[in-house]
Amino acid sequence: MLKYGYYYLTFTIMSTHDKEVFDAIAGEAIRQRDGLELIPSENYVSKAVLEANGSIMTNKYSEGYPGRRYYGGQEYTDVVERLAIERVCKLFNCKFANVQPHSGAPANLAVYAALLEPGDTVMGMDLSHGGHLTHGHPMTLPAKIYKFVTYKMKDPETGEIDYDDMLRVAKVEKPKLIIAGFSAYPRTLDYKKFVDIAKEVGAITMADMAHIAGLIAAKALRNPFDDGFDIITSTTHKTLRGPRGGIILTRESEEIAKKIDKAIFPGIQGGPHMHTIAAKAVAFGEAMTPAYQEYAQQVLRNAKAMEKVFKDNNVRMIGGGTDNHLILADVFGSLGVTGKESQAVLDEVGITLNMNSIAGDTRKPLDPSGIRFGTPAITTRGFKEADCAQVAELLLETLKNKDNTEKKEEIKQKIKALASKFPIPESFV
Secondary structure, eight states, X not given: OEEETTEEEOOXXXXXXXXXXXXXXXXXXXXXXXXXXXOTTOOOOOHHXXXXXXXXXXXXXXXXXXXXXXXXXXXXXXXXXXXXXXXXXXXXXXXXXXOOOSSXXXXXXXXXXXXXXXXXXXXXXXXXXXXXXXXXXXXXXHHHHSEEEEXXXXXXXXXXXXXXXXXXXXXXXXXXXXXXXXXXXXXXXXXXXXXXXXXXXXXXXXXXXXXXXXXHHTTSSOOGGGGTOSEEEEESSSTTOOOSOEEEEESSOHHHHHHHHHIIIIIIXXXXXXXXXXXXXXXXXXXXXXXXXXXXXXXXXXXXXXXXXXXXXXXXXXXXXXXXXXXXEEHHHHXXXXXXXXHHHHHHHTEEOEEEXXXXXOSOTTSOSEEEEESXXXXXXXXXXXXXXXXXXXXXXHHHTTTOHHHHHHHHHHHHHHHHHSOOXXXXX
């Protein structure tokens, strides 16, 4: 048994049976152990979630839903799926949940398939202003089936959404579905205004909360259901600290929930991944604890600490800062370093984040002006405000010394020391 990273790799069979795969897994564990993960859509899972995700539940085919399967031998699969549904409904204060989506994109696709006809209009956030690919990017399958119209920020310096223009466009285009949600937006959405606009044009409301679902579950951020949203979709592997997967939640409409169930199975998926659903149930259980609520609040405090460092160094942030877990910084405009180059040089010192386009970006998506980073993963490791401020300082110091090999090695050792000081925990409760 070898200890790599934050857990013991007990793959005694794999280490000899398939050494190439074992070595890759071991290498990734060491990378996670020795570096700092700032990609805001990534996190660490507990040993309990890992055990469930790697369990013998992977052997079982369970097409259908609890009590309504197409195969026998479902006594225990029904138990874990019902637990997952019960727990996630309690976390988000809703009546119905589908826990079978394999990830966030299929969850969104299933909602479209359940509620829309080909050619129907959908309104979502513009990708260049922080939206997600599945909200209408022309290269995606939904964009080839439905008509997408967008809303944007009124002012990228403040991050405020242009709700007046959103209403104007909605009145003209008559969307059947209005989506609130994002992939790279650091401010707070006014869910009540979304609902009011939807009511005026007769649209259904869906909140894609993949990034901030855990913060909502912990009541650190507002729940869209409290303002009357019909549906929430999310991944389970970001702030929720669960396995890679998706969920679809319905506030109260049984009619909508039934349509969504049919859209998942037999609509776009076959048998659910029961090992993943078991791991989701474990993660949802962890998210119901007081420790998780404190974690979510610390994520926000840590993001504010990093925001202050960037402000003090006169680095432009889209939206002027952050209200959630992520920051989107214009490093090209502020430091003369492209997003692509920033990502690469930070990888060298052990800081992982991602290049990202910004509103009004004049550079190409594969070499944009911005970087996107956040605090969920390092907060899981136990980082507090002062630690996150230090990470932000080291991040900027690296970019300012991108061609200084000696300085980068010095920073790399500081990053490694920080990672060693805050080992990834095996248990969160």
